[in-house]
Amino acid sequence: MADRTDxxxxxxxxxxxxxxxxxxxxxxxxxxxxxxCLSVIKPEHSEVIKRYYSDKFITWEEVVSEAGKSHSSLRTWRNDFKTLLNVMTQHGDEFIELRHEALQV
Incomplete structure (x- = not known):
């Protein structure tokens, strides 16, 4: 089921x-x-994310086949990316403030 992040x-x-x-x-x-978020993950992971989300008609199975990796690995990459993105969208400003505070010490 697709969610807001998807x-x-x-x-x-x-x-x-x-x-x-x-x-x-x-x-x-x-x-x-x-x-x-795309800039901080491995390029191979980024390519999988881009491939899946850039084509409305591609299936997850096609992405798995093209990547030549296991279904569970690619699902983990996608879920980890979505988790990172959700953290950034919900708490990104807080991280920026903490970073600025840390740099001032």
């Missing part, structure tokens, strides 16, 4: 989130969070 990722990779951000600035934060 929808946000589909919107991001389809370009829809960028259009939404032009109309409603609050979506810019979602775009920045996704871009950041």
């Amino acid at each position: 929808k946000m990722l589909r919107d991001y990779f389809s370009g829809r989130l960028k259009l939404m951000a032009e109309v409603e600035p609050r979506y810019k934060k979602d775009m920045a969070d996704i871009k950041f």
